[in-house]
Amino acid sequence: MADLLQRLTLAALLAAACAHAADKPFSHALHLKLRLGCTDCHQAVAASASAADNLLPKAEVCARCHKAGEVSVPDSPPKTLLAHFSHAQHLKLGNVAPVIAAAIDHGTYLSPPGNERELLNTKNQCAACHRGMEQSEQVSEALLPRMADCLVCHNDIDPPDSCSFCHAQGAQLTPSSHTKDFLDSHTSGKLGLDKTTCAVCHGRRFKCMGCHI
Ligand code: HEC
Ligand code: HEC
Ligand code: HEC
Ligand code: HEC
Ligand code: HEC
Ligand code: HEC
Ligand code: HEC
Numbered sequence: 001m002a003d004l005l006q007r008l009t010l011a012a013l014l015a016a017a018c019a020h021a022a023d024k025p026f027s028h029a030l031h032l033k034l035r036l037g038c039t040d041c042h043q044a045v046a047a048s049a050s051a052a053d054n055l056l057p058k059a060e061v062c063a064r065c066h067k068a069g070e071v072s073v074p075d076s077p078p079k080t081l082l083a084h085f086s087h088a089q090h091l092k093l094g095n096v097a098p099v100i101a102a103a104i105d106h107g108t109y110l111s112p113p114g115n116e117r118e119l120l121n122t123k124n125q126c127a128a129c130h131r132g133m134e135q136s137e138q139v140s141e142a143l144l145p146r147m148a149d150c151l152v153c154h155n156d157i158d159p160p161d162s163c164s165f166c167h168a169q170g171a172q173l174t175p176s177s178h179t180k181d182f183l184d185s186h187t188s189g190k191l192g193l194d195k196t197t198c199a200v201c202h203g204r205r206f207k208c209m210g211c212h213i
Contacts, residue, residue, distance in 0.1 A: 025138040026071075032134050038126045045126075051085040053077075078144065083168035090129075096153075097121075097128035103152040110200040111148035148200050157203040175201075187211070 031041075039045055041057040048055055054077045062071050090096070101120040103109040119131040127133055129145040136143060147166075156162045163173055185191060206212055 027138065028133045028136040028143075030137075038124070038133075045087050046091060048087040049089065051080060051082045053087075055087070078139075078141065080144065081171065081173075082166055083164075083171070084166050091125065095123065095125045095128055097125075100128060100149055100152050108152075109148055110151050110204070111146060112196050116146075151200065157201070157206075159201055173201075 041061050042055050043057070043061070044053060044055050056073050056077055059073060062073065097120045100109070101117065104113045104117050104120070116131060120128065122128065122131075124133075129149060130143050132142060150166060151157070154165060156165070160173065163171075167173060179185070186193065
């Protein structure tokens with residue numbers, strides 16, 4: 001009887017441990033310490049030519065170390081506003097981290113760089129665009145590249161025409177800060193605009209109705 005009870009308790013404990021692992025968010029930090037490379041898990045990346053592809057790992061990959069049902073991978077990839085992007089094409093360029101770092105150092109990077117600069121001292125080709133992987137305890141949007149990264153190389157800015165190079169034609173791309181009367185109100189100096197955030201969509205030098213050069 002005691003033996004049965006013990007076995008039941010053990011089973012319950014194991015089940016609880018499994019449920020526990022399934023509840024836990026996926027940690028890149030933890031798995032990268034096991035010396036797994038990005039494409040050991042994200043096997044579809046190297047051949048991917050479309051932004052719509054699902055690049056998340058297949059469940060078989062996890063089965064190398066986890067028991068069936070212990071962990072899972074989301075069915076669909078994170079949502080993105082991007083319509084056009086080819087991993088295969090960009091991976092042929094090698095590590096683009098030094099190119100992005102140079103833009104920050106020369107002040108041509110079009111967004112406030114935050115703490116990004118240090119993370120660009122990387123030899124990992126993927127981490128040039130997906131920064132902070134080794135620190136990440138939980139997957140979030142912050143792991144995806146910023147628009148300003150792309151504009152380091154694709155620097156034609158002419159809204160709305162230039163936007164469809166990467167976004168879908170006709171996509172809703174005007175930010176919510178741009179209220180109906182924004183053309184008038186933005187000149188007042190009263191909105192407390194953070195002007196460093198405008199350049200990624202409008203560029204640093206642009207002409208508009210005689211007021212801007
Ligand atoms: C052990 C397998 C594994 C390894 C190794 C791994 N990943 Fe992941 N990655 C995952 C899983 C699983 C998810 C989805 C997790 C979730 O959404 O719950 C994911 C999600 C992502 C995402 C999507 C982030 C988002 O916003 O949803 C990116 C980008 C990514 N990984 C890049 C990388 C890069 C770059 C590397 C190498 C530095 C890497 N991964 C290494 C398993 C792995
Ligand atoms: C030049 C920048 C760039 C490089 C380099 C890059 N990626 Fe990405 N990655 C992106 C962009 C942009 C997206 C979002 C659009 C998309 O899903 O294609 C993305 C999305 C992802 C996603 C999650 C979205 C999905 O569709 O499943 C994973 C996982 C990922 N990349 C892994 C990698 C890995 C692994 C490498 C290195 C082998 C890599 N990336 C290199 C730009 C890059
Ligand atoms: C090379 C072996 C290995 C592979 C492959 C692997 N994991 Fe893990 N995983 C581990 C180890 C080791 C731990 C930490 C010990 C534990 O909690 O079981 C862990 C822990 C976890 C945890 C719990 C996180 C925590 O904080 O305890 C989740 C969730 C997880 N893995 C998901 C996945 C997913 C999803 C995949 C497949 C995409 C995967 N793992 C592939 C070895 C692996
Ligand atoms: C280091 C420079 C560099 C960076 C950074 C970069 N690209 Fe590119 N991109 C290129 C080059 C080079 C080509 C190929 C140009 C050609 O063949 O005409 C290209 C091609 C493209 C194309 C056109 C594909 C086609 O149909 O031919 C798209 C769309 C694109 N990039 C999107 C992006 C996005 C989105 C990002 C940011 C996540 C990005 N690029 C970051 C250099 C870069
Ligand atoms: C060279 C590629 C590229 C071009 C050109 C581009 N974008 Fe983006 N854009 C991105 C990437 C990468 C992201 C981040 C991934 C995401 O949010 O899906 C992004 C995100 C966005 C977002 C959502 C996030 C945010 O910052 O609010 C908006 C809105 C946006 N872009 C508007 C525009 C507008 C307007 C233009 C034209 C002036 C434009 N984009 C041109 C690549 C590009
Ligand atoms: C009547 C003159 C006037 C017109 C017309 C005008 N602007 Fe401005 N704009 C200003 C003034 C003044 C500021 C500075 C506001 C402040 O200091 O907060 C400004 C600031 C900006 C900024 C912030 C970055 C910078 O360069 O200071 C952007 C971006 C901008 N305007 C875009 C536009 C666009 C796009 C148009 C055309 C659709 C436009 N403006 C038309 C007067 C104008
Ligand atoms: C995410 C991209 C994005 C950012 C960031 C952004 N804008 Fe815009 N802005 C747009 C787009 C798209 C339009 C519409 C262009 C068109 O259709 O001609 C626009 C239009 C405008 C207009 C004209 C509005 C009208 O009603 O005609 C002004 C003024 C303007 N922006 C100022 C700014 C200022 C100031 C900032 C920074 C505080 C800023 N924008 C940041 C994308 C952006």
